[in-house]
Amino acid sequence: MRRLAISAILAAVLPSILCPAVKDYPIQPVPFTSVKFQDAFWAKRLETNRTVTIPFDFRKCEETGRIDNFARAGRLMEGEFRGIRYDDSDVFKIVEGAAYSLAVHPDSSLDTYLDGLITKIAAAQEPDGYLYTARTINPDKLPPHTGVVRWAYLSQSHELYNAGHMYEAAAAHFLATGKRSLLNVALKNADLIARIFGPSEEQLHGVPGHQEIEIGLVKLFRITGDEKYLNLARYFLDQRGNRNGHVLYGAYAQDHVPVLEQKKPVGHAVRANYMYSGMADVAALTGDESFIRALDGLWNDVVSSKQYVTGGVGARHDEEAFGEDYELPNATAYCETCAAIANALWNYRMFLLHGESHYIDVLERILYNGFLSGISLSGDRFFYTNPLESDGKFGFNIGKPERQPWFDCSCCPSNVVRFLPSLPGYVYAADAGGLYVNLFVTGEGSVQLPGRKVTVFQRTLYPWDGKIVIALHPETPLAFTVRIRIPGWSLNTVLPGGLYRFDGKSPERPQLSVNGKPAGMVLEKGYAVLDRSWNPGDRIELVLPMPVRRVLADEAVAADRGMAALQRGPVVFCLEGADNGGDVLHLVIPDDTQFKTRFESSLLGGVQTIRGEALRLFPDGREGWTGMNAVFKAVPYYAWANRGANEMRVWLPRTAERAKESFK
């Protein structure tokens, strides 16, 4: 069964390599099923996801009625709808995550559980394919914002959003297990929607209020080859902002002007990033360059003025939205975990389109920081928002600044659970010329190149250490190009676009060698290019110096003026109360502070920490200030709040004057 699944995946994801006539991304990912993590950083997070988070999330869905909703809609049990109209999507996302897990880690009890769950999902589907338990259970008693009839309130109902996550789940489940049980439900639903929505005057011309279905439809297209699904994805994108087709929902839902005319990212950040991802998919599969040009402009705008140093996007609590240029407050940063995931999905697609390493730079920044902060080390507590500063007392939207086991709107927990197990799929990619090495994780990958299959081994302590050893094992000697990403941070770039900069250039440069001999570093699109014939066992070594570096923000970012953040390798650090006597908001880190680092294996699951001298500054109660020397300790930002609610700060005052300003 697994063999079938993997070959199905290969067939699904590598069409452009196996069959050049098919339009697709010029670069194809090496699927996560072909890459195994064996490292100390990610592998255990994925194992926690498998053993803790997946069962935990499913249990939460059961406790909160999310799964009973399907049974009720399917008349398998009595009762009213419980929860919020988009709760179905949480279940789909966890199924997607569980399917990914199942694809690489057989688990008959999980497999059986999914079968039972899918039985309920299938039962909830109405005869014509409609699936939306919030309406089906009792159409006379609808939860708020569902619309009095099908499709009446698309801007809010999430009917199409839920469907998109169902398609992603169905695609994952089919590819993982070879079973068509959920796929058939998805296709029946997609057939209905493809009949109802479209360009004909007879059809509905609305668009999803919350984008997502575009991504799901593309996955159905990849599995079935039926262009109907691709065309519908494209229709929803073309129709967006088109006032001839529907009454526009406005900028909140990126439905204010046609997508090709959207120059600035606006509105709800998750919706936006899912949309951009869908646009990239459609651009790749249709060859439409206009979408790509639009995406290039949007991407430049985000990295140049709207992305946090943690990779987080979506600054505003209000509407969970992008802010204005440089509107990047720290304590009130929204930075939804889902937005980080969506932004990662988009950046990876931008890489697949363009082959530029800076997209992976952004992706990596998200992974190690603004995404990973969204889930506790224990795997059963989550952040919905990921601020860059906290007084330890009051969090935004989530009450206290502690990770929560669940939310009424639990999009983030269910998004984490599906994104984590897909990470191995982001490590390698391939095009007609050869191999891309994008992420650095100890493990083993199997890469199908046009000529031959190549097994790739990596050994590294990344992100704590910058030495990476890559061993190539083509089946027989084979000439191909290896492109190794040289991270932007190792070349003194924080983010493309100059929103942030390192305080001084690092004197050390990355070093590359092949079979022990120094190799010239020829950079193309940010990749060190090694073009040669490779023998089994050939060994590439990359050394990325990892000093602690101070990050400064553009002066236009008011919140970060006079402040610095600490970064080492791809990891952004923070000060947390737990390591600093409960108080970090009064600490000043002068520019001449010397940093010392060590790896603390028993702290927070094993993390590098940074120490140095600081000034602790308090108002003296008589309009003056009292200062005292202090030693600070910084931990990786992603790991904060694993020790209860406490103070935290990423951006640190460089001077006493700046610190005093904070208290005004």
Add this chain to the structure above:
Amino acid sequence: MRRLAISAILAAVLPSILCPAVKDYPIQPVPFTSVKFQDAFWAKRLETNRTVTIPFDFRKCEETGRIDNFARAGRLMEGEFRGIRYDDSDVFKIVEGAAYSLAVHPDSSLDTYLDGLITKIAAAQEPDGYLYTARTINPDKLPPHTGVVRWAYLSQSHELYNAGHMYEAAAAHFLATGKRSLLNVALKNADLIARIFGPSEEQLHGVPGHQEIEIGLVKLFRITGDEKYLNLARYFLDQRGNRNGHVLYGAYAQDHVPVLEQKKPVGHAVRANYMYSGMADVAALTGDESFIRALDGLWNDVVSSKQYVTGGVGARHDEEAFGEDYELPNATAYCETCAAIANALWNYRMFLLHGESHYIDVLERILYNGFLSGISLSGDRFFYTNPLESDGKFGFNIGKPERQPWFDCSCCPSNVVRFLPSLPGYVYAADAGGLYVNLFVTGEGSVQLPGRKVTVFQRTLYPWDGKIVIALHPETPLAFTVRIRIPGWSLNTVLPGGLYRFDGKSPERPQLSVNGKPAGMVLEKGYAVLDRSWNPGDRIELVLPMPVRRVLADEAVAADRGMAALQRGPVVFCLEGADNGGDVLHLVIPDDTQFKTRFESSLLGGVQTIRGEALRLFPDGREGWTGMNAVFKAVPYYAWANRGANEMRVWLPRTAERAKESFK
């Protein structure tokens, strides 16, 4: 059963008189059930409608599958939908007409037939109230323009249009028979639509592509007193042209700007006039003066520049639409029969709002001319379009210029059949002050005035003779005002607004007497006002001189320049080939022609005819013209084409020069 029905009608239509606190038209019609025609003109048309047209129309509906469609939708029989998506409405309109007939003429076999038909209609209703056989029979095989799902294509689907006619039919059937069988179907449907459409964000915000439901909803409101129906009617009107709620359908459907901002009548004339009628109802029932001001402007525009001398409206074949100002071509006049009916409905409502006689002048012009031309004397042949000129060979949209037994789109035959039996309801009206006598028809009416019931007898040979005798029989002597319409034509006005004028003033004035004594003619709003105490048997005599008069059009009407039409009383005449050697298009009627009239009892069911001297003018084949004297004979326009296809002309050249122009 009839007594119950009539009292129900009284309760339904006279709320403002019986209960002054209820907002409604300040003037209330005396229902058709309280007025009996006993004349030689209308009574026989109504009898033909009852005995010929109703059964004929039902038979056509059976032959064409219109009635089977209900049975099929109700799974009472197998088979696919036949016909066009709005065919259901034809059946509803015939039921409405049959119910009117039943109300005044008990007919157990018709009653039983309706019961059987209503069983099929009820079976066709989906469990939630939806009723639209075009979709219900086979949702996978929809006729064109129905929309892939419910409400998807409101601009074209006629889902709401059909519903409106169902409500009118249901109201009529309930009031006629006291049976709730069809009313329950209508209310269930209206409840569904009132749930789905409305101002809430959760609801749909579309409007009917073809107005009509507004009128129907008001009728349901009058019966049930449930403001939900009135509110929905108002919502559909407020929502029209509101681009915040839906994508506008454009001027064709009067959905280009909000109704209150519509200064010019545009687009499809039937839709427009149904909308104006609905606006008048809503204005009366809500007291909203803004609707009335909008209607006043629209009405002035129609009568001043867009109405034919026959009362017809909707000049253009293209989109069945109003033309520009003064765009009133004759041979290609569209003048749909349905538009005439809709315009009559609107004008009557304008009278009920304002109490001005000129609305009844327009109504009367429509009745005796542009409406009545739509149905043959035999009662089983119909005109869809009513041009003012024909070469006898080629009609527009209807093939040969002959009345047809039926059309694919048979809105007109089914509209005639419901409008004719309602005509007695237009004769009298009442307000708190007393009685209005609007139309002149021999017969008997029973009028409920605030103090007492009054029986009104009329004796007249109208429209062939202008002497009208009205005998009043209050139960006991009673003081009240009698307002008798003095027709505009008798005071030298063709239509309000000056679009047409009579060629010279008639020297004779209308004469009024009471109990044989000349009464002063005090005109208020066009009515001769007689305010006194009336004893049983008091007798009012009105004499309206009826010379043959020449009508000239404003010079701005290019088609009528140099032409004249003939009118006598309210009747517009035409020359028809059958009376003029087959040729009327070459006839010139010089201005000095003397007219002779006579009543020909054996011609066309008994008509007044006009004779005079004319010039017959032909091209001589050598760029010159040959003329000869001729005698012409004109017949009432409404009666043309009852003797096969032949030439016809309403507007006649006044000079040889003008006649020659016609042939260029």
